[in-house]
Amino acid sequence: MADIIYTKVDEAPELASASFLPIIRSFAKAAGLSIGTKDISLAARILAHFPEYLTDDQKQPDDLAELGEMVKKPDANVIKLPNISASQPQLNAAIKELQGQGYKLPDYPSDPQTDEEKSVKARYDAIKGSAVNPVLREGNSDRRAPKAVKEYAKKNPHRMGEWLPSSKTHVATMGESDFRSNEKSVTVAAASAGTARIEFVGKDGAATVLKGDWPLEEGDVIDGTYLSVRALADFLEEQIAETKEQGILFSLHMKATMMKVSDPIIFGHCVKVFLKDVFAKHAATFAELGVNPDLGIGDLEAKVATLPADKAAEIQADLKAALDNGPAMYMVNSDKGITNLHVSSDVIIDASMPAVIRAGGKGWGPDGKEADTKCVIPDSSYAGVYAAVIDFCRENGALDPAKMGTVPNVGLMAQKAEEYGSHPQTFKAPADGTIRIVDAAGTTLIEHEVEEGDIWRACRTKDAPIRDWVKLGVSRCRLSGMPGVFWLDATRGHDAELIKKVNAYLPEHDTSGLDLKIMAPTEAAKYTTERIARGEDTISITGNVLRDYLTDLYPILEVGTSAKMLSIVPLMNGGGLFETGAGGSAPKHVQQLQEENYLRWDSLGEFCALGASLEHLANVTGNTKAQVLADALDIAIGKLLDNDKSPARKVGGLDNRGSHFYIALYWAEALAAQDQDAELKARFAPVAEALASNETAIVAELNGVQGSPADTGGYYHAPQAKVDAVMRPSATLNGIIG
Numbered sequence: 001m002a003d004i005i006y007t008k009v010d011e012a013p014e015l016a017s018a019s020f021l022p023i024i025r026s027f028a029k030a031a032g033l034s035i036g037t038k039d040i041s042l043a044a045r046i047l048a049h050f051p052e053y054l055t056d057d058q059k060q061p062d063d064l065a066e067l068g069e070m071v072k073k074p075d076a077n078v079i080k081l082p083n084i085s086a087s088q089p090q091l092n093a094a095i096k097e098l099q100g101q102g103y104k105l106p107d108y109p110s111d112p113q114t115d116e117e118k119s120v121k122a123r124y125d126a127i128k129g130s131a132v133n134p135v136l137r138e139g140n141s142d143r144r145a146p147k148a149v150k151e152y153a154k155k156n157p158h159r160m161g162e163w164l165p166s167s168k169t170h171v172a173t174m175g176e177s178d179f180r181s182n183e184k185s186v187t188v189a190a191a192s193a194g195t196a197r198i199e200f201v202g203k204d205g206a207a208t209v210l211k212g213d214w215p216l217e218e219g220d221v222i223d224g225t226y227l228s229v230r231a232l233a234d235f236l237e238e239q240i241a242e243t244k245e246q247g248i249l250f251s252l253h254m255k256a257t258m259m260k261v262s263d264p265i266i267f268g269h270c271v272k273v274f275l276k277d278v279f280a281k282h283a284a285t286f287a288e289l290g291v292n293p294d295l296g297i298g299d300l301e302a303k304v305a306t307l308p309a310d311k312a313a314e315i316q317a318d319l320k321a322a323l324d325n326g327p328a329m330y331m332v333n334s335d336k337g338i339t340n341l342h343v344s345s346d347v348i349i350d351a352s353m354p355a356v357i358r359a360g361g362k363g364w365g366p367d368g369k370e371a372d373t374k375c376v377i378p379d380s381s382y383a384g385v386y387a388a389v390i391d392f393c394r395e396n397g398a399l400d401p402a403k404m405g406t407v408p409n410v411g412l413m414a415q416k417a418e419e420y421g422s423h424p425q426t427f428k429a430p431a432d433g434t435i436r437i438v439d440a441a442g443t444t445l446i447e448h449e450v451e452e453g454d455i456w457r458a459c460r461t462k463d464a465p466i467r468d469w470v471k472l473g474v475s476r477c478r479l480s481g482m483p484g485v486f487w488l489d490a491t492r493g494h495d496a497e498l499i500k501k502v503n504a505y506l507p508e509h510d511t512s513g514l515d516l517k518i519m520a521p522t523e524a525a526k527y528t529t530e531r532i533a534r535g536e537d538t539i540s541i542t543g544n545v546l547r548d549y550l551t552d553l554y555p556i557l558e559v560g561t562s563a564k565m566l567s568i569v570p571l572m573n574g575g576g577l578f579e580t581g582a583g584g585s586a587p588k589h590v591q592q593l594q595e596e597n598y599l600r601w602d603s604l605g606e607f608c609a610l611g612a613s614l615e616h617l618a619n620v621t622g623n624t625k626a627q628v629l630a631d632a633l634d635i636a637i638g639k640l641l642d643n644d645k646s647p648a649r650k651v652g653g654l655d656n657r658g659s660h661f662y663i664a665l666y667w668a669e670a671l672a673a674q675d676q677d678a679e680l681k682a683r684f685a686p687v688a689e690a691l692a693s694n695e696t697a698i699v700a701e702l703n704g705v706q707g708s709p710a711d712t713g714g715y716y717h718a719p720q721a722k723v724d725a726v727m728r729p730s731a732t733l734n735g736i737i738g
C-alpha cells in the first residue's frame, strides 16, 4: 500500500490535482514516500457499479469500497478532497457524458418496472447524493483555521458587504409540524438491542415493513421524526406571498445533496407551490412528460422544450408569467436566467447562507442587482442559528475580519451519525397511517401518525462516536486554551439524549480549568457571535449538521472562504483522514476555466491537509524525513500567504497553477535551508535554485494561457491527458518537477 492515499475527485479540486499532485509526488519521492490514488469521482463510482454493461477494459474497481475498508485500519493515511454529491440532474448528466464516451450504461429508470430496472435504479440511487463522505468518515471532525491563515486574514481583511439596520433580510422557518417539533428520541436499552424494523401501519391496520433489518445496539441514540407536507405547502405559500409584499427576493436554502432523500422532496414542494398555476393548468401534459418537481425548473424547462413548438411556447409563456408575477427570485446566475429553483444542488445551505451574510444580507436578483432576501429554511432545527447571526449583523453592522475571533469546530460525525446518516431510514408516507420503529422484542420505540406524502425519517447516533467526540472536544479545548460550547438543545428530543451522554462522559476527562458549556443552538450562535465580534475565540462542539453549517459559516466570515480550513478526521481506529478545506467542488470555478482558462480554486486546504498527513505519518511510523517535509511545507504555506501568492479571482492574476509553482518554490527553499536532514537539503538545494532562477519564465508560461477557452474534453470524466495539458502549461516547471 502507498504511504499516503490522495483521492481523485471531480470539478475544480480535481483540476487542481492535475497540477499539484505531480509536485507532491516529486517531493515525497525524495523522502522515499509513495503517494497512491483512489478514484472516488462521480464517474468512477458509476462505472464501478455497472460492470456487466462495460467492456473488460472499461471496467473499474470499486475504489470507494476499498477506501471505506482502509479507513478502519490503524495505518490509514488518506488525503480526501471534496467530491460531487450528485443531485439527480447531475447524475443524469454524468451518465449521459459517459454514454457519449462509449460506455454502454443504462439510463436512470425513474419508473422501474422490470427487476433489472429496479436493480439499476437502486444502484444509481446509492451513488447519488452524499455517498462518499459518510463512508470515509470513520472518525469525528476537527476543523479550524490554521494560525497563519487567521493572522493573514486579520492583516489582509477580505471585503465584507455592509449591513444596514434597515436590511429586510431574514430567515423564515416553519417552527411547527416540522422535523424539529415532531422529533422523538430514545437511547436503546439492553432489552431493545437487536434487529429493529420500521413499518407503516395503514388505517386498515395492515402493516408494511419499510425497512426490515435495522441493527440497534445498547447505547445507540435513535430518533424518529417527520415533516408534514400539508403544513409545508401552507408555509411556503404564505412565505411566497409575504416575500412579494415585502418587495425582497425569495430564496430557499436546503442540503438536497447530503440530505438526498428528504431535501429534494422539500425542494420539489417549493417548485410546485411557486409554480402552482402552471402545474394546475398543464397537469395532463406534465404527467405525460414525466415532469417531477423535485428535479427543479431546469428539468421542467428541458422536458417542455421537447414538445411541439406551439405547445412548448404556450407553457414557456405561462412559466415566464408565473416567475414574473411571483416575488423576485434569488438567482444562481441572473445572466443565464438560472433561478434558485432550477436545480436542487445549485443552492446548498452551508455555502449559500454564509455567502448572503458575507454580502451584507444580499442575494442576486433576476435584474442582476443585489437585494435583500427572505431565506426560507423550512425545518426549524438549525434555522435559528442563521437568524441569530443575521440579527446580530443587522443590529451591530458587519463583523470585522481584521478584529474578529475564531470559531473552530469539533463535530460529531463518525459512523453516519445523526441526520446525515438517515437516508436509508427516510420514507415518504405511502398513505395516511402510522410509522413506527419496533425493536427486536416487538416493542414500539417511537411512532408517529402521518398523512400521505409526509417525510418521515429515523436517525441513529452510535455510542462510541459520541464518547470519542466528547473526548475530542475536551482535548481541543485543553490544547487551544479556548472555551468550548456544546450546541445542544435540552428541549429537543435527540439533543436531550445527547446531553445525558455528555454529562456522563465528561467526568472521564480532566476538565479542571476548562470553560465548557451546553447551550441551545440559537443561544450558542448569539453567544459565540458576540464573542467573535469582541475578538474572542470559542470552540463549537456540535452534532453533524451544525458541524457542516458552522465550518462554512464562521470561516467564510472570518477568512473569506472555508477553503483555507484545516480539516482533520482522527479516525477512531488510529488512522488519519485529512480533508482539504471545508468547502465543496466549486462548479463555478470549472465554468471559469472552460470559458477563460483561469482556475481560481485555492489549494490552501490541500496544502494544510498534506502537511497534517505528513506529520501524522512521521508520528506513526517514525519517518523523520516525513516530519522534515511537513515542517518545511508549514514554512512554505506561511510564506505563500505573506507574499500573497494565493490565486486571485480574475484573469490577469496568479491562478491555481501559479500558486502551485510558488508553494513548490517555497517548499524547496525551506528544505534547502533546514539542517535536520542533510540528504533532503542536498537534494532540494538545486531544485530551489532552478525554480527561483526560472521564476519569471515559469510565471509567464503559466499566466500566458489565460484569457481564451480551455478544453478538458469532459466535465465528469475528462481524459487525464487533456486535463494535464490544460493544467500543466509550463514546460520549464514540468521539467524541473519531473
Ligand SMILES: NC(=O)C1=CN([C@@H]2O[C@H](COP(=O)(O)OP(=O)(O)OC[C@H]3O[C@@H](n4cnc5c(N)ncnc54)[C@H](OP(=O)(O)O)[C@@H]3O)[C@@H](O)[C@H]2O)C=CC1
Pocket: 081, 082, 083, 084, 085, 086, 133, 257, 258, 345, 346, 347, 348, 351, 352, 561, 562, 563, 581, 582, 583, 584, 585, 586, 587, 588, 589, 600, 601, 602, 603, 605
Ligand atoms: N467535502 C466534500 O466532499 C464536499 C462536497 N461538496 C459538493 O461540492 C459541490 C458544490 O457545492 P457548493 O455548495 O456549491 O459549495 P462549494 O464550496 O463547492 O462552492 C461554494 C463557493 O465557495 C467558494 N469556494 C469553495 N472552495 C473554494 C476553494 N478551494 N477556493 C476558492 N473558493 C472556494 C467559491 O466561491 P467564490 O469563489 O465565489 O468565493 C465557491 O463557488 C456539490 O456537489 C457538493 O455536494 C460540498 C461541500 C463539501
Ligand SMILES: O=C(O)CCC(=O)C(=O)O
Pocket: 085, 129, 130, 131, 133, 134, 257, 258, 350, 547, 548, 551, 582, 583
Ligand atoms: O458530503 C457532502 O455532500 C458535503 C459535505 C460537506 O459539506 C461538509 O462536510 O462540510
Ligand SMILES: [Mg+2]
Pocket: 350, 548, 549, 552, 582, 583
Ligand atoms: Mg459543508
